[in-house]
Amino acid sequence: MHEQDSVGENVFWTYSLSVYRRKEVAQCCLALQDDAGVDVNLLLYAGWLAGKGQRLDSYHLEQVAAAVADWREQVVKPLRDLRRHLHTIAGAELLWEALKAQELSAEQQQQDTMYACYRALVALPAGQDCLRENLRMVFRYSNPRAAALPDSLGGLALALAC
Template sequence: MNQASIQVSLTLEHLWQFSLQYYSVRDVKEACMSLQNNYHGNVNLLLLLKWLDEQHVSIKEQDWNQVMTCINRSEVLLHGFRELRRKLKAHLPDTLYRESLQFELQLEKQQQSDLVECINTLTLQPPAPVSLTLYYCKQLGAEHLADIFAKPAFFPKQQKI
């Protein structure tokens, strides 16, 4: 297969719906929270990498920095808001706390939009010998979590075009 011929239909809506479904699996959610809280991983990046793994495509080694750079702006904002929300949890009425969770979810969606925009500028490759999720978990020192992410998603995949 010609490397330049690999195309996938990645839109924000594809990634967002995939993420909602995949993250709804209890083991996946727990592993994502561990990746975020214990290893300072980025859950949106992990979800994107899982989507790419499911599509049987990869990114070039030299494109990792570009992907990481594309989420830096939103990551600082998201991390700061998340920390503030956690500190205020005990002091906020339930309705205001739920609104803050919804706002955080909108920040997450914006970060996924940044990731989609970035990935769509890259030339995708055939799958690497090591899955993208395993590669990312290894970078963070969280290889044991990769076993959970290695399981296939159990819902329809997006179609390649």
């Protein structure tokens, strides 16, 4: 089921770096993170799976989210919050850059855990054109009481499909 990768290579991380460079992907992911509390790495994971023709199921999503929850809450989010705060302080540019690198490293570690969860799977359901469905599942998981899907979710689907 799993593609062959080099020893130690996380192809999910490679995918994420590639697609996140697209301005529209980054903008939509950040909007969903800031406005709706959605984990960007889960959105990217949903997109990566869809690109592999795999439908995300609720059990696996809960498994992956639980595996990274403490790391995200105790490491990634505090680094992000501090970096964002430093961005507003004159003279803190070098520290801001260093924190940005640390935050990226923390994100990579989170994705390594997510990829390990994926590699431990026996199978996920196959699905053609499941990108929107996978993204919706991540959004609904993060916002179970949301009445409507935000426009940025559709924008992300379009940006990832390119």
